Amino acid sequence: MSSPSSLDELIEALRALPSVGPKSAQRMAYHLLQRDQRGAGRLARALAHALEVLRHCERCNTFSETDICQRCANPQRDHSLLCVVEMPADLAMMEQTQLYNGLYYVLMGRLSPLDGIGPRELRLDKLLARASDGAVKEVILATNFTNEGEATAHVIAELLAARGVRVSRLSRGVPVGGELEHTDSGTIAQALVERRAL
Amino acid sequence: MSQKQRVDQQPGFVLHTHPWRETSLIVEVFSRDHGRVAVVAKGARRPMSALRGVIMAFQPLLLDWSGGGEMKTLVRAERCGGQPLLAGRALMCGYYLNELLVRLTAREDPHAALFDAYARAIATLGRGEPQEPVLRRFELALLRELGYGIGLASDSDSGAPLDPRADYVYIIERGPVPLPEDAGDLPATSGQTLLDMERDDFSRPETLVQSKTLLRMLINHYLGGQILQSRRVLKELLEL
Numbered sequence: 001m002s003s004p005s006s007l008d009e010l011i012e013a014l015r016a017l018p019s020v021g022p023k024s025a026q027r028m029a030y031h032l033l034q035r036d037q038r039g040a041g042r043l044a045r046a047l048a049h050a051l052e053v054l055r056h057c058e059r060c061n062t063f064s065e066t067d068i069c070q071r072c073a074n075p076q077r078d079h080s081l082l083c084v085v086e087m088p089a090d091l092a093m094m095e096q097t098q099l100y101n102g103l104y105y106v107l108m109g110r111l112s113p114l115d116g117i118g119p120r121e122l123r124l125d126k127l128l129a130r131a132s133d134g135a136v137k138e139v140i141l142a143t144n145f146t147n148e149g150e151a152t153a154h155v156i157a158e159l160l161a162a163r164g165v166r167v168s169r170l171s172r173g174v175p176v177g178g179e180l181e182h183t184d185s186g187t188i189a190q191a192l193v194e195r196r197a198l
Numbered sequence: 199m200s201q202k203q204r205v206d207q208q209p210g211f212v213l214h215t216h217p218w219r220e221t222s223l224i225v226e227v228f229s230r231d232h233g234r235v236a237v238v239a240k241g242a243r244r245p246m247s248a249l250r251g252v253i254m255a256f257q258p259l260l261l262d263w264s265g266g267g268e269m270k271t272l273v274r275a276e277r278c279g280g281q282p283l284l285a286g287r288a289l290m291c292g293y294y295l296n297e298l299l300v301r302l303t304a305r306e307d308p309h310a311a312l313f314d315a316y317a318r319a320i321a322t323l324g325r326g327e328p329q330e331p332v333l334r335r336f337e338l339a340l341l342r343e344l345g346y347g348i349g350l351a352s353d354s355d356s357g358a359p360l361d362p363r364a365d366y367v368y369i370i371e372r373g374p375v376p377l378p379e380d381a382g383d384l385p386a387t388s389g390q391t392l393l394d395m396e397r398d399d400f401s402r403p404e405t406l407v408q409s410k411t412l413l414r415m416l417i418n419h420y421l422g423g424q425i426l427q428s429r430r431v432l433k434e435l436l437e438l
């Protein structure tokens with residue numbers, strides 16, 4: 001006995017979501033169709049609308065409904081500072097600090113040499129053009145402190161330094177409120193390597 | 199029938215990871231006594247997972263896993279001594295070493311000596327020492343450990359000891375032979391370079407340059423046409 005093809009198609013389509021396997025896709029489809037038809041309709045409309053109106057901001061590469069997003073167009077922000085992050089969620093975290101008033105560039109990914117994700121796949125040429133617009137005086141690299149984030153930062157730093165742009169990197173160390181006893185040895189080792197004079 | 203096996207406190211390094219199912223990771227591990235193994239780290243992608251910050255390449259780990267099939271289940275992972283993260287070019291070199299291991303070693307083929315060579319290479323890169331000798335040492339250790347019998351001490355035609363002042367051509371799967379008169383653009387390697395490599399002495403600039411060409415040719419041969427992604431990425435970077 002086979003299920004209707006429109007159901008199969010929905011299940012198959014749901015598998016486009018990250019880390020959703022066949023089982024979860026099936027569960028989601030049954031839930032939407034059986035228990036939450038209104039929610040399903042809303043989801044369908046929101047998705048179609050977002051697909052239609054969203055694009056990447058020409059300046060910061062994050063999602064925007066206009067060619068240039070509100071943040072990039074805001075004259076109150078410091079246009080001489082450009083903070084590079086991996087994903088929009090990282091941008092949101094930086095904004096939460098309420099300490100940073102510059103602009104952003106969102107890579108939408110990270111370098112991963114073994115997966116074949118290099119400068120071309122990351123469209124680093126777009127970032128280089130953005131950082132060399134004349135207004136940017138300093139680029140702050142806020143990629144993750146993973147190997148991939150570190151590799152990404154290194155590569156961008158080299159490319160920008162070669163173009164005479166000032167580059168800095170978020171510093172790292174023992175977490176705020178963290179006690180040495182409960183911090184992993186890798187973090188302590190790194191904090192020791194990067195210790196600063198008082 | 200697969201035997202239930204349990205491995206405890208096994209020294210190992212993470213070579214690579216892939217997302218698996220909703221919240222897990224498949225981790226390619228290079229372990230000291232079991233060679234390259236694939237383990238599933240269940241829930242390792244959950245935000246609060248204890249494994250999240252531990253499963254990281256270029257850090258010496260102690261690992262427990264169980265299972266007899268091709269895919270094991272990671273039971274525990276802990277850091278074993280703190281090593282600073284690799285940074286900059288050293289990190290790119292680390293990716294290259296990892297890719298060599300992933301592409302050239304077979305699963306569950308133990309290579310304790312190669313493991314030790316890898317651990318030494320990573321520690322040396324972590325200390326920020328010059329990277330080229332580290333790469334050449336590891337490439338040579340890898341080819342030898344895989345059993346490719348890289349002869350560097352004698353003329354493979356006559357069996358005579360190499361003359362440090364003579365030039366040789368390295369024939370794959372045979373060894374060095376005297377450079378023929380009509381060598382054309384065959385890459386020549388000096389006897390001194392080959393002897394230096396045999397003695398693990400990479401202090402001469404010429405040895406570094408020539409051994410790089412020679413080892414690259416050998417590695418490309420044993421890769422059998424596979425492209426090294428880490429090498430491609432580095433090349434692309436130089437072109438930007």
Ligand SMILES: [Zn+2]
Pocket residue numbers: 057058059060061062064068069070071072073
């Ligand atoms: Zn923008």
